[in-house]
Amino acid sequence: MGMTESISFSEIQRLCAAEGLTAGGVLSPVPQQLDSTWLDRMEADGLGDMEWLQRTRTQRLHPTHMMPEAKALLAVAMAYQPTAECGELKRARYTAGKDYHHVLRSKLGRIGVILGQRCGSTSKGRAAVDSAPLNERTLAQMAGLGWFGRNSLLISPEVGSYRLLGFLLTDAALEPHHAGHGEDRCGKCTACEKRCPTAALVDRRVLTTRCISYLTIEHKGIIPKALAERFEGWWFGCDLCQSVCPWNRFATEPDDARLRGREIDADLLAITAETFDQHFARRAIRRIGYERFRRNLLVALFSLGQQAACQMILAEGLPLVCAQALELGIKPIADL
Ligand code: SF4
Ligand code: SF4
Structure with missing residues (x-):
């Protein structure tokens, strides 16, 4: 050449x-x-x-x-x-x-x-x-x-x-190539809008500050109670607007074994500040850090009505978690 x-x-x-x-x-x-x-x-x-x-x-x-x-x-x-994690506590598939x-x-x-x-x-x-x-x-x-x-x-x-x-x-000269797709094929389907638990999908866009994915991954502060109530157990990301999309019936398995899940993240409550980094080593979840991880668990458990488990999270006394509990109206057992 x-x-x-x-x-x-x-x-x-x-x-x-x-x-x-x-x-x-x-x-x-x-x-x-x-x-x-x-x-x-x-x-x-x-x-x-x-x-x-x-x-x-x-x-x-x-x-x-x-x-x-x-x-x-x-x-x-x-x-x-493309397959989902089972269990009540849920994280985005890509993690x-x-x-x-x-x-x-x-x-x-x-x-x-x-x-x-x-x-x-x-x-x-x-x-x-x-x-x-x-x-x-x-x-x-x-x-x-x-x-x-x-x-x-x-x-x-x-x-x-x-x-x-x-x-x-x-800076290499590459032959231009258009992959050939772009035509809107949603048609009359509105499945994702209807399924979004926080009504974050409006007029073909995501209202960032209502989206569970944003709130659990990017948001650093307290998650408003009115949204937290609708989390349906999601603690990192959310796949609901993708899982209902009919086009995902064509999803393929990853070629790279590193992107396949080896395990379900069982016993999330048992992960401590000391074991967090090791448990989520080289996984995207580690990026949010331990305190936000615990805040997310609190909110996810709250959304599932699991009060006893919420108390376990609260007992650790992390400032962000305590502030989140206040927002959700969860009182430590000692205060009851
Ligand atoms: S990721 Fe979840 S919360 Fe965000 S727009 Fe999709 S369904 Fe709604
Ligand atoms: S579920 Fe998929 S096909 Fe249906 S409106 Fe949403 S993005 Fe379009």
Whole structure:
């Protein structure tokens, strides 16, 4: 291949498949400026503790900010475990296995090195998985990976929405490729809106500060009682608007064994401040830290009406948990 010839999409697909990834699409050249409608609406609805979205707004709307010399942007997808954990206390499916940020970023990193070498460049490119200031959902849609459902998630008509998205900015010249999806296929379905226990889905968007996923993962303070009552036992994330989506009947199993759940998180109450890090080692749950983990358990148990278990959590005396208990009207037994 000549230095200026672009790398074909079929070759990119092979590289991705070797890493257990589906090559979705390639944007080449990288768009300079993205439409801000989605961010504007989120900001207007309220970002809660995700003010970093506002802080990084300029970067998010200008994808080359992260790598000005980038010639192309590769969008990939990786399936996560589509089966649910059983039991009353529930966490999002994607947390079953290892922290996907690390798994996906290292795969993209290896692909970046190979693409760079193929073009005679020493650059490894820049991989972005969730944490980088990139407007990922807009870019994925532009690359043809799916449409935004009423649950506001990107849905592929081939595999649904139980998948993680990753991006690689590279200075290698890649053949542009549109994955071919984008047409709205929700039709008259409103299953996700009806199922959302906190009425967070309105007008094809998530009202951040009502969403269980936000409240259990991003929100640092007290969860309002009116919402906590409706948690249905969720203690980390929430999958309800995905589990009712008919397109997820096409979900596939993860290729990478690290993304499969080995165990049900049994005996959550027995996890202590000392064992938390070890119990959730290399899993996304660890990111919220022990105190928020206990706050979430308190709220989840409260929503299930399990008062005795709430007392066990409260007895530890963690400040955030005590403040949350006050909000929920749970009094320590000694005060009764
Ligand atoms: S994740 Fe749960 S709370 Fe959030 S919008 Fe979906 S169903 Fe509603
Ligand atoms: S549940 Fe129905 S309305 Fe919601 S995203 Fe899926 S197809 Fe669209």
